[in-house]
Amino acid sequence: MSNLIQKFSSRASMRTPLERSPWLLRSFLCIWLFVVIAPLVVLVAYSFFDSRNFMMVYEPSFKTWESIFTSGRFEVTVRTLRIALTVTLIELLLAFPSALWLAKGNCTKTTRAVVLALLTIPFFLDQSSRIIVWRGILDETGMINHVLMILHVIQSPIKGMLYTEAAVHFGMVVSYFPMMILPIYLAINVIDDTLISAAADLGATPARIVVDVILPLSLPGVLAGVIFTLGPALASWVEPNLLGGGFVNMLSNSVDSAYGALRYPVVAALSSFVVLMIGVIFAVLMFLTRRFADLSMSFRSLQS
Numbered sequence: 001m002s003n004l005i006q007k008f009s010s011r012a013s014m015r016t017p018l019e020r021s022p023w024l025l026r027s028f029l030c031i032w033l034f035v036v037i038a039p040l041v042v043l044v045a046y047s048f049f050d051s052r053n054f055m056m057v058y059e060p061s062f063k064t065w066e067s068i069f070t071s072g073r074f075e076v077t078v079r080t081l082r083i084a085l086t087v088t089l090i091e092l093l094l095a096f097p098s099a100l101w102l103a104k105g106n107c108t109k110t111t112r113a114v115v116l117a118l119l120t121i122p123f124f125l126d127q128s129s130r131i132i133v134w135r136g137i138l139d140e141t142g143m144i145n146h147v148l149m150i151l152h153v154i155q156s157p158i159k160g161m162l163y164t165e166a167a168v169h170f171g172m173v174v175s176y177f178p179m180m181i182l183p184i185y186l187a188i189n190v191i192d193d194t195l196i197s198a199a200a201d202l203g204a205t206p207a208r209i210v211v212d213v214i215l216p217l218s219l220p221g222v223l224a225g226v227i228f229t230l231g232p233a234l235a236s237w238v239e240p241n242l243l244g245g246g247f248v249n250m251l252s253n254s255v256d257s258a259y260g261a262l263r264y265p266v267v268a269a270l271s272s273f274v275v276l277m278i279g280v281i282f283a284v285l286m287f288l289t290r291r292f293a294d295l296s297m298s299f300r301s302l303q304s
Contacts, residue, residue, distance in 0.1 A: 051264060067266065077251060077273065079250065083248075084230055087169055088229045094177065100214065103185055119177075120178065122178055134167075134242075134243060145157040171242070172233055176229045176233060179232070182225075183221040184222055187220055187222070188217075234274050254270055
């Protein structure tokens with residue numbers, strides 16, 4: 001018996017590889033700082049320079065940042081932020097109940113495996129290839145109009161389904177849905193079922209269980225899904241070009257045009273501004289979640 005207890009205690013005191021080799025964590029942090037943080041610092045530094053006659057002028061100034069707000073780029077920035085936030089909200093409203101059904105609903109293991117496999121398919125396909133298909137579906141001579149006319153639902157093709165903000169919204173929702181639902185699903189899936197059963201035994205309705213138990217404990221996944229969706233949406237380039245047709249300009253179009261004109265400080269300023277917006281939105285989300293739930297408790301529950 002004593003040998004069994006000693007063996008169990010020795011296993012419980014086993015250290016992880018990071019604890020046995022602290023230099024691994026330090027090495028990873030150094031590499032991460034060099035690969036991720038250093039380029040961001042250089043990017044921000046470049047945004048405070050200027051370019052003249054296709055040449056860099058290494059004199060610190062705020063001209064490049066002023067041009068973002070004094071030119072038409074500010075209107076493009078507002079449009080980009082509005083579209084990105086709208087897409088993120090739509091994704092959240094669609095993804096949360098879907099993730100809840102996958103994780104805690106009456107969903108068989110086979111159905112769950114099939115749905116998760118289907119959600120990972122977009123990661124193996126080029127985004128341009130996935131989006132350009134919708135041009136043939138939404139066009140005036142596309143599949144939707146063709147089918148509706150065959151069924152005599154309409155007499156003439158529906159116009160305005162393509163090269164509009166609605167088309168860009170639709171393309172972005174389709175593209176970034178897996179990035180929203182997968183983190184939420186993982187967060188809901190690890191919630192202990194006994195907590196849900198205890199709430200039900202105490203007389204809580206399904207709505208109260210979702211609001212009081214599942215939602216607070218799944219906040220880390222919700223925040224991760226929001227960031228994973230909002231970041232690519234702010235920097236989206238494929239959907240505005242293929243589905244917007246040049247009529248829906250976003251920051252990515254401004255970055256592309258500035259890069260083509262060799263105006264690298266403008267490219268750096270626009271990219272830095274996107275990163276800044278993501279940071280501000282994330283800070284706001286963290287502040288709001290702390291008012292409604294203890295985020296640290298959510299993380300601790302996920303760890304257990």
